[in-house]
Amino acid sequence: MSKEPTSQNQDRPFAPALRRLREAGLRPTRQRLALARLLFDGGCDRHVTAEALHEEAIANGVKVSLATVYNTLHQFTDVGLLREVVVESGRAYFDTNVTDHHHFFYEEDGRLEDIPGDRITLGNLPDAPRGNAVSRVDVVIRLKSG
Amino acid sequence: MSKEPTSQNQDRPFAPALRRLREAGLRPTRQRLALARLLFDGGCDRHVTAEALHEEAIANGVKVSLATVYNTLHQFTDVGLLREVVVESGRAYFDTNVTDHHHFFYEEDGRLEDIPGDRITLGNLPDAPRGNAVSRVDVVIRLKSG
DNA sequence: GTGATTGCAAATCTTTTGCACTAAA
DNA sequence: TTTAGTGCAAAAGATTTGCAATCAC
Numbered sequence: 001m002s003k004e005p006t007s008q009n010q011d012r013p014f015a016p017a018l019r020r021l022r023e024a025g026l027r028p029t030r031q032r033l034a035l036a037r038l039l040f041d042g043g044c045d046r047h048v049t050a051e052a053l054h055e056e057a058i059a060n061g062v063k064v065s066l067a068t069v070y071n072t073l074h075q076f077t078d079v080g081l082l083r084e085v086v087v088e089s090g091r092a093y094f095d096t097n098v099t100d101h102h103h104f105f106y107e108e109d110g111r112l113e114d115i116p117g118d119r120i121t122l123g124n125l126p127d128a129p130r131g132n133a134v135s136r137v138d139v140v141i142r143l144k145s146g
Numbered sequence: 147m148s149k150e151p152t153s154q155n156q157d158r159p160f161a162p163a164l165r166r167l168r169e170a171g172l173r174p175t176r177q178r179l180a181l182a183r184l185l186f187d188g189g190c191d192r193h194v195t196a197e198a199l200h201e202e203a204i205a206n207g208v209k210v211s212l213a214t215v216y217n218t219l220h221q222f223t224d225v226g227l228l229r230e231v232v233v234e235s236g237r238a239y240f241d242t243n244v245t246d247h248h249h250f251f252y253e254e255d256g257r258l259e260d261i262p263g264d265r266i267t268l269g270n271l272p273d274a275p276r277g278n279a280v281s282r283v284d285v286v287i288r289l290k291s292g
Numbered sequence: 293g294t295g296a297t298t299g300c301a302a303a304t305c306t307t308t309t310g311c312a313c314t315a316a317a
Numbered sequence: 318t319t320t321a322g323t324g325c326a327a328a329a330g331a332t333t334t335g336c337a338a339t340c341a342c
Contacts, residue, residue: 027317027322029315064324066324067324068324070307086232089232090331091235091306104272104274119270119272120268120272121267122285126261128250129250132252132289134288135288137285137286137287137288139268140283141282142281142282142284143278143281145278145279173297173340173341175298175341177298195331196331196332197331210298210299213298213299213333214297216331217333235306235307
């Protein structure tokens with residue numbers, strides 16, 4: 001029974017993240033796999049900064065440099081696994097929810113929270129100016145406590 | 147006739163900016179006055195970065211440091227003369243239009259353009275979560291050329 | 293005068309980059 | 318192998334801060 005773990009055994013918990021990377025056309029390196037598991041295997045949508053994800057990785061015993069975290073977050077964004085959300089100058093957030101939706105932004109502590117896309121009705125949107133196409137419409141509801 | 151310019155003569159073109167600063171409770175120093183004139187006396191709404199405003203000031207013969215431009219932009223924002231618009235991480239834009247409105251963002255060249263607040267209908271907005279108040283709702287329509 | 297404001301340079305913070313090394317296919 | 322990916326340290330921006338000099342009142 002309890003012999004050396006086969007690669008199959010080892011791979012099982014990695015399978016979803018592995019599949020995700022392969023489908024996105026990204027070579028599943030140890031770092032990318034580990035970050036993908038942290039980001040996507042929790043079952044809930046996440047909003048992370050590079051710094052925060054790096055700390056989380058280190059805390060989980062994953063050896064990865066901050067530079068690689070930055071690179072990986074951008075690669076994930078490029079292939080549509082993540083979406084970048086801009087709410088504060090000087091700090092980039094990455095959102096695991098890539099469907100059409102919007103955000104609450106808690107100014108107090110810099111936290112982000114999803115608002116389903118169909119919870120807000122955007123009516124009467126102006127046309128894109130000549131020669132342009134709408135790439136995305138972002139709605140941010142900024143909150144102050146009180 | 148053409149004698150030494152009186153302080154009254156000299157002040158005339160500065161009057162609007164001067165009044166604006168006084169009403170905002172900011173001491174009208176040479177730098178603040180010069181920046182206020184550049185920002186508000188053009189008659190049209192502007193979206194500037196600190197760097198761009200600094201260059202503009204220098205080009206106009208105004209002696210002011212970049213640090214002071216940053217400080218001044220934030221002071222103006224604090225007293226409601228400007229509004230900060232966040233559309234790109236790592237670059238802050240300041241908007242002379244402080245009325246309720248939204249923005250087109252040209253991803254190609256980083257340009258911003260106002261959309262009057264009443265041009266967009268925001269329906270069915272979710273309530274602010276318990277213990278919070280909406281401080282502002284920002285809509286950004288991101289444009290790509292084509 | 294006196295306290296607010298400025299300039300400058302240095303510090304900070306976030307993010308990107310160059311390059312030798314390592315690992316996936 | 319062969320090429321993509323990684324770590325590290327350094328570079329690059331953007332913004333802020335400390336402090337002496339300067340200015341508005």
